[in-house]
């Protein structure tokens with residue numbers, strides 16, 4: 120074979136190879152287009168017939184199934200009655216202990232009787248899931264507290280002078296211990312009721328609360344009203 124014949128044959132092989140490759144490429148290309156069209160079609164059918172809903176987390180599902188939302192609101196903020204607590208973004212450890220105490224009857228003051236029968240069927244494991252959900256998911260990103268707290272207001276001054284800050288934090292949401300509540304943003308009605316119950320001893324479900332009771336005898340009912348108004352303005 121002459122070298123020019125060899126060259127000719129090599130070139131022909133190369134061209135054939137390229138043709139085969141391009142045919143293959145265009146083929147997979149139409150396949151892909153066809154598949155995409157089919158997928159779009161299927162999606163269209165799904166979109167047309169079903170309301171696509173995000174699956175709920177285990178905690179969110181329990182919160183609904185156990186009807187917690189009927190009293191505490193879908194977001195844990197808009198509660199059924201003003202003297203029911205805002206529970207969204209409450210500390211996990213505190214929330215868990217309170218739920219257990221309400222179930223057992225250890226915490227029986229205020230409006231606890233409303234919640235007690237509802238939670239008799241809730242297990243310890245479910246409470247743990249709910250507490251984590253309350254702390255990390257419920258009402259996340261939503262504003263809690265009416266805002267514009269005024270430290271120079273009567274309530275603002277008392278919050279400091281009556282040493283509330285020592286346990287609940289300057290901002291009312293950084294308690295010294297995880298077992299202590301975040302009180303920032305609670306409704307004035309609920310906060311007032313709890314302070315009165317702690318002062319008169321009706322709410323005595325923990326050793327810790329006895330620490331607060333110790334200072335509440337130095338706080339008058341009028342001062343409690345001012346403190347409650349101030350707490351309601353603090354952002355949580």
Ligand code: HEC
Pocket residue numbers: 182185186187188189190191202203204205206209214215217218221228229230231232233234237238241249253300
């Ligand atoms: C029938 C109404 C009702 C239902 C249903 C209910 N709660 Fe409550 N819950 C209350 C009331 C009222 C209180 C406050 C009791 C008091 O006055 O001391 C409370 C207190 C709490 C607290 C403590 C709040 C705090 O700041 O101390 C948590 C946490 C809580 N509930 C979570 C739940 C969860 C989770 C569910 C569902 C398993 C639930 N609740 C179902 C009415 C209800």
Ligand code: HEC
Pocket residue numbers: 204278281282283284285286287298299300301302305309310311313314324325327328330331334338346
């Ligand atoms: C020695 C620590 C301590 C001090 C000081 C203290 N508290 Fe408390 N407070 C607690 C603890 C602990 C609880 C929760 C009790 C429990 O575990 O049931 C609580 C509960 C509350 C609650 C109810 C929270 C809820 O979600 O139910 C309010 C409102 C409150 N405190 C306001 C105040 C105010 C206002 C002051 C100052 C006058 C104050 N506290 C001083 C420890 C303290």
